[in-house]
Amino acid sequence: MDRVRIIEVKQSVFADNDRRADQLRRELKERGIFLLNLMSSPGSGKTTTLARTVELLKDEYKIGVLEADIDSDVDARTMAATGVEAIQLHTGGMCHLDADMTRQGLDALVAGDVELAILENVGNLVCPAEFDTGAVKNAAILSVPEGDDKPLKYPLMFQVCDVVLINKMDVAPYFDFDLDRCREHIRMRNPDAEVIPICAKTGEGIAQWADWLRGQMAAWRG
Amino acid sequence: MDRVRIIEVKQSVFADNDRRADQLRRELKERGIFLLNLMSSPGSGKTTTLARTVELLKDEYKIGVLEADIDSDVDARTMAATGVEAIQLHTGGMCHLDADMTRQGLDALVAGDVELAILENVGNLVCPAEFDTGAVKNAAILSVPEGDDKPLKYPLMFQVCDVVLINKMDVAPYFDFDLDRCREHIRMRNPDAEVIPICAKTGEGIAQWADWLRGQMAAWRG
Numbered sequence: 371m372d373r374v375r376i377i378e379v380k381q382s383v384f385a386d387n388d389r390r391a392d393q394l395r396r397e398l399k400e401r402g403i404f405l406l407n408l409m410s411s412p413g414s415g416k417t418t419t420l421a422r423t424v425e426l427l428k429d430e431y432k433i434g435v436l437e438a439d440i441d442s443d444v445d446a447r448t449m450a451a452t453g454v455e456a457i458q459l460h461t462g463g464m465c466h467l468d469a470d471m472t473r474q475g476l477d478a479l480v481a482g483d484v485e486l487a488i489l490e491n492v493g494n495l496v497c498p499a500e501f502d503t504g505a506v507k508n509a510a511i512l513s514v515p516e517g518d519d520k521p522l523k524y525p526l527m528f529q530v531c532d533v534v535l536i537n538k539m540d541v542a543p544y545f546d547f548d549l550d551r552c553r554e555h556i557r558m559r560n561p562d563a564e565v566i567p568i569c570a571k572t573g574e575g576i577a578q579w580a581d582w583l584r585g586q587m588a589a590w591r592g
Numbered sequence: 593m594d595r596v597r598i599i600e601v602k603q604s605v606f607a608d609n610d611r612r613a614d615q616l617r618r619e620l621k622e623r624g625i626f627l628l629n630l631m632s633s634p635g636s637g638k639t640t641t642l643a644r645t646v647e648l649l650k651d652e653y654k655i656g657v658l659e660a661d662i663d664s665d666v667d668a669r670t671m672a673a674t675g676v677e678a679i680q681l682h683t684g685g686m687c688h689l690d691a692d693m694t695r696q697g698l699d700a701l702v703a704g705d706v707e708l709a710i711l712e713n714v715g716n717l718v719c720p721a722e723f724d725t726g727a728v729k730n731a732a733i734l735s736v737p738e739g740d741d742k743p744l745k746y747p748l749m750f751q752v753c754d755v756v757l758i759n760k761m762d763v764a765p766y767f768d769f770d771l772d773r774c775r776e777h778i779r780m781r782n783p784d785a786e787v788i789p790i791c792a793k794t795g796e797g798i799a800q801w802a803d804w805l806r807g808q809m810a811a812w813r814g
Contacts, residue, residue, distance in 0.1 A: 522664040
């Protein structure tokens with residue numbers, strides 16, 4: 371239980387977040403660290419998806435995880451149980467992470483030779499989409515119980531993400547959720563976004579998602 | 593379909609939101625308008641709960657509904673179908689409503705003699721909790737698929753609300769959700785909050801929730 375470290379990240383006072391995010395991205399490129407930013411509403415299954423992903427990829431890549439939350443260390447404990455280094459970032463009430471807060475988290479990772487760093491952003495379908503964290507790729511999770519209309523109501527999140535994981539497919543029979551309609555709504559916002567249906571609980575689709583991630587990392591490494 | 597009006601609300605430039613919220617509350621008291629602020633994550637069932645509530649109470653009170661969203665008019669259309677006046681507020685990307693935005697919505701209601709005004713806030717478990725809208729009471733919905741740990745991770749939302757509706761109780765068998773543990777987590781944040789399990793889809797618990805609302809309105813009217 372002592373393995374979970376908690377870092378209180380301070381909101382950046384800098385207005386030029388975009389420039390700082392680009393700078394962070396360049397530095398990470400030089401260090402060979404692929405940063406993935408994972409976003410979603412509260413309770414969409416970010417942590418469970420992440421635990422599954424780490425299980426599948428931890429023998430291929432050295433992985434570090436940053437768990438952002440306003441409070442609690444529930445998620446970092448879950449991730450630490452997978453055996454990778456996990457740090458809990460507390461945002462002090464802030465609804466998102468910016469590039470400087472992300473940098474504070476990355477700096478706190480003890481392992482300097484991480485190849486894949488995953489940032490689990492604050493559970494929020496609005497604000498995290500507005501702030502470039504310096505990530506190479508942005509992923510969003512939308513879970514079945516939330517409804518297939520969310521891309522209509524929260525446009526920016528779906529515009530900025532490179533991939534959308536549709537989670538909790540196992541409970542689809544119990545909800546009025548139409549996967550085709552959801553794909554259409556996402557396409558309206560972002561024709562280039564990859565859409566992968568998954569179930570983090572059962573493992574459905576996780577292999578396809580891991581393949582997507584491997585492909586992105588390979589392309590980025592060049 | 594033409595009955596849905598969309599208002600683009602502008603973020604207040606005023607730093608003194610608390611003072612403005614108090615002022616709005618006083619004015620609403622004079623006019624006999626009870627304002628309820630309904631908050632939750634995206635997809636927790638705010639609109640379905642609201643439609644059920646309106647069905648049950650619309651013969652007792654004259655009701656007006658403000659539907660806040662970043663984009664789309666899905667929710668105002670749903671509410672207009674219940675026969676009450678519903679206005680869609682577009683926040684222009686903003687993640688919450690403040691007192692001035694709420695006032696703009698209330699001013700747009702054609703009916704001047706509304707007794708119960710319900711504001712469906714932007715789907716977001718973080719930011720709406722930080723801004724007093726001028727409401728008499730704050731309600732939050734937490735749905736079963738989101739998980740019982742949400743009061744640990746999103747403290748302020750549960751601190752500011754007077755009542756928490758635990759929605760989607762019908763799917764509880766398919767999720768790892770413990771109602772007693774959830775009540776405990778809410779109590780940690782706010783010992784005074786009323787907790788009412790409901791299912792907006794089946795109608796379970798809606799009568800109890802309507803009773804709570806009736807009681808609050810009666811006490812407020814004095």
